[in-house]
Amino acid sequence: MEAIEVENLVKKYGDFEAVRGVSFSVKKGEIFAFLGPNGAGKTTTVHVLTTLLKPTAGKAVVAGHDVVEEPMAVRRKIGIVFQDPSVDRELTAYENMLIHGRIYGLSGNELREKIERLLRFVELWEFRDRQVKFFSGGMQRRLEIARSLLHEPEVLFLDEPTIGLDPQTRAHIWDYIRAMKEEHNMTIFLTTHYMDEAEGLADRIAIIDHGRIIAEGTAEELKRLVGNEVVYLKLEGREELRCLKGDFIRGCKVLPDGRVRFDVENAAEALPRLFELASGSGVRILEVTYHRPTLNDVFLHLTGREIREDGGEQNVMRMIMRSRRR
Numbered sequence: 514m515e516a517i518e519v520e521n522l523v524k525k526y527g528d529f530e531a532v533r534g535v536s537f538s539v540k541k542g543e544i545f546a547f548l549g550p551n552g553a554g555k556t557t558t559v560h561v562l563t564t565l566l567k568p569t570a571g572k573a574v575v576a577g578h579d580v581v582e583e584p585m586a587v588r589r590k591i592g593i594v595f596q597d598p599s600v601d602r603e604l605t606a607y608e609n610m611l612i613h614g615r616i617y618g619l620s621g622n623e624l625r626e627k628i629e630r631l632l633r634f635v636e637l638w639e640f641r642d643r644q645v646k647f648f649s650g651g652m653q654r655r656l657e658i659a660r661s662l663l664h665e666p667e668v669l670f671l672d673e674p675t676i677g678l679d680p681q682t683r684a685h686i687w688d689y690i691r692a693m694k695e696e697h698n699m700t701i702f703l704t705t706h707y708m709d710e711a712e713g714l715a716d717r718i719a720i721i722d723h724g725r726i727i728a729e730g731t732a733e734e735l736k737r738l739v740g741n742e743v744v745y746l747k748l749e750g751r752e753e754l755r756c757l758k759g760d761f762i763r764g765c766k767v768l769p770d771g772r773v774r775f776d777v778e779n780a781a782e783a784l785p786r787l788f789e790l791a792s793g794s795g796v797r798i799l800e801v802t803y804h805r806p807t808l809n810d811v812f813l814h815l816t817g818r819e820i821r822e823d824g825g826e827q828n829v830m831r832m833i834m835r836s837r838r839r
């Protein structure tokens with residue numbers, strides 16, 4: 514069954530089309546990532562799918578309900594972790610959980626047990642009575658995740674879940690996300706501009722740019738769009754023998770620095786075969802390097818631009834500015 518189905522979704526702000534006809538579907542139990550640079554339309558799409566914004570055109574069905582026709586039914590079945598912090602900083606972690614649970618009609622022992630289980634899950638149980646304003650950014654994000662799980666959503670939306678966090682905290686949050694999928698078969702839709710996050714977490718990735726999906730597939734499928742993997746060998750031996758011949762070698766070029774570049778389908782599989790060919794031809798291998806395309810190469814290949822890593826910093830600055838304004 515599809516947990517999310519989106520057809521030709523369009524969202525305009527005035528005359529500006531932020532989402533320009535996107536279509537995709539996400540299967541139940543799948544982690545699906547929207548990967549794209551700042552301003553690509555990721556947050557806008559999340560806001561439409563979570564019923565916070567009405568689409569200008571197109572159709573979106575989440576957890577079996579149309580986002581325009583049955584917004585309340587959608588809301589009951591989804592959890593959201595926003596890009597900007599939304600927990601109450603004056604309250605304790607426990608109080609934040611309690612209020613959120615009550616909004617969803619939970620109470621008594623059931624609510625208390627869930628809060629304990631979830632705060633333990635995100636390793637915040639011992640800090641439950643501390644006001645959130647004394648939490649680090651990572652602790653706040655973990656609390657937001659715990660809170661979003663209180664009503665056992667079928668589909669969880671995470672908008673840039675690790676933006677601005679240090680590498681160790683990011684790794685922790687990735688573990689929680691994987692555990693939610695594995696232990697609860699939860700469908701997770703996440704947006705990110707971090708390629709390692711999309712690659713490390715998502716079963717499938719849609720690359721979004723200027724409001725359009727420009728490619729979709731598993732990380733491996735996307736990388737194949739770029740074409741070959743490349744092995745560079747520094748060889749010692751007769752020059753005319755350096756372009757080793759083999760049916761798995763798609764191209765070979767001697768570079769000005771003396772290294773030889775081999776285009777192959779799969780570098781890991783090609784390496785031992787290149788070693789064999791070299792020793793058979795009496796050529797000695799002095800140095801080996803290889804390059805497998807990254808998702809950045811895919812983005813570059815498709816758009817001619819890079820997904821800029823420093824976009825994260827811009828976002829962090831924006832978050833700081835926004836929280837100062839509050």
Ligand SMILES: Nc1ncnc2c1ncn2[C@@H]1O[C@H](COP(=O)(O)OP(=O)(O)OP(=O)(O)O)[C@@H](O)[C@H]1O
Pocket residue numbers: 526529531549550551552553554555556557558673828
């Ligand atoms: N309320 C709004 N009014 C006008 N334009 C908007 C509004 N919200 C977003 N936009 C514009 O729509 C485009 C898409 O924004 P969106 O926030 O969806 O992108 P994003 O991919 O999530 O990027 P980011 O991670 O920076 O939020 C951007 O050009 C943005 O400036």
